[in-house]
Each structure stands twice: as C-alpha cells, then as structure tokens.
Amino acid sequence: MPLFRSPHLLTILAHFWPARLDERRFPVERTLYRTEPGVEVLVETQRPAGASAGDIVLVHGLEGSSRAGYMLSLARAALEAGYAAHRLNLRTCGGTEALSETPYHSGMTADLAAVLRRLAEEHRGPRYAVGFSLGGNIALKLAGELGEAARGLVAGICAISTPIDLDASTRRLERPANRIYELRFLKRLKRRVRALARLRPERFPIDGLAAVRGIREFDDRFTSRWFGFRGAADYYRTQSASRFLHAIRVPVLLIQARDDPFIPFELFEQPGLARNPSIQLVATDHGGHIGFLARGAPRFWADAVAMEWIQRSLVALSMRART
16 A cells, blocks of 8 residues: 555655665675776675675666665665665766766666676676666666667666656656656756866856756757757657667566656557567556555565566576576
C-alpha cells in the first residue's frame, strides 16, 4: 500500500525522505573513469562484506548525483543482498564540473557504457544497470543501441520512472500544475551552466541564460547548441529511449506509476513495447515520480522490486549456464 495517494506528495516526500548508507560498514571507493578524451566521471563504489554476487551500476536523474536519496537507498538494498553497488555520477555531476569538457544530456550513453565495459574487463560477475528517471532513459537507450551486443556488457536493466519520450515528458512538465518542478530543474541546470561558464567561458557562453523560462527553451538554446542538435525537437526525437525499445535484447524491468506527474502512462502502452519479450512492465496506480513510498517495510518499495527481479535474473542466468 502506498504511504499516500497524492502523486505530488509522494514525489516530494520521497525526495526529502532520509536515506542513509553506512559507510563504515561499506567503505566508499571513489574512482575516476576516463570515458572519452577530455572526460572523466566519478563513480562511488561500495562492496559487500563477502564475495560479491554481481555488480549493479546506478544512474541518477536530471541534475542528480551519486548522493541522491534514491541512489543511496537502492545501493543499501544491493549491498545487503550481496552485490557491489556503483553509484555513477554522469559527467559534470557530483562536483565534477572541472573534469569534463562537455556536460551530460538525456541520451548520452557513453559514460555508462564505458563504466560497464571496465567492470566487464575485471570479470567480477554479472552486471546490472539501474536507471532513475533520465538515468533510465540513458540505460534503455544504450541497450537498444547495442542490441544483441549488449548481452556481453550487461545482464539486465531496471528503469524506474523513466521519461522514454523526452518531448512528451517535457510537455507534461510544462503544465501549470508541474511548474514548481520545472522551475526547480531549471534553476539547477542554470547553476550548472554558470559553473561550466566560469571554467570554460569560450566554450560555454551564457548570453541569454537569465531570460530562459522553461526546460524546452533551455534545451533549444543551450543543450542543442552544445551537442549539435537542430533544436529541442531534434534533441528529444533522437535521444528518447522509445525509439530504441524494439531493439533491446537483454532483460529489462520497467517500474512506472500511472500517476507520475511528469510522464504520461500511455507511453508504456505502445504496441512496440508489449511485443518485445525482453521487457517486463510493473505498473502501479500510485507512486508519483520515483515516489514509491510504502506504508510498511520496505519503505522504498521500488528497491525491493528491483532487487527481487535482479535475484531472479541471476538464478535464470545460472540455470542457463548449467544447461
């Protein structure tokens, strides 16, 4: 049962709900990964006490970081289940603005792919990726881009509250009822751009930034310019995971609330998604945006669902390996 039925209350409460991760019990290893020339990303890794059952890479949402509450909460669930947890900061996130020549965007898969490849080279065990919101779009898009080749990189992907159609989600965010969320995201985006401009003023001119009033306008004037898109519409169209879902060949779990204030649920009812046997959808009536708070334990309901699915996937992998 959800803690509340209001999607806005669940969304806001989940963001502020305390999530603690015992760093004495699970010491943090902070590693910089060079993912492209001129780009380093910070990954915060914690390992279980004994042998690890596998690796789980967590990817945060828009203007989040490895310290987001939902990242800490799922990392704790993973560690207690015996998995190593790797909390990935997308480029320029988590205080790493000086380590990359470009910021991230909603469909940039290079950083996640590079971290997964490095883990694969270490041969530690099966690798899973869990993406939250924008991070889910990145993880799903990567799996679709790689198709069959993804099997050698990742054993499965869980995407939670994912805007698989960036244009549709931006239009939903532009509704008056969601203006408070849009303004919050926009404030953080502007703060990041100003930080980048101080470091590299010639690369990141910010003329007109103060006058930007919405996410679409920001993407049209800045994101598109930085990455060579022909405006926000081209950016949203080419970088949405929905265009790649049909090509996914690794197991995928989608966790989505029907009342997500940012994401129209009809996106998950498209025939292409239902026809792909690799994709499983868990839909709830309530949950808001990454707001899956339950009345009882476990409080963060989506953590338990994700970990149960990963455990079942690992059992299935073991059975296939024996046959």
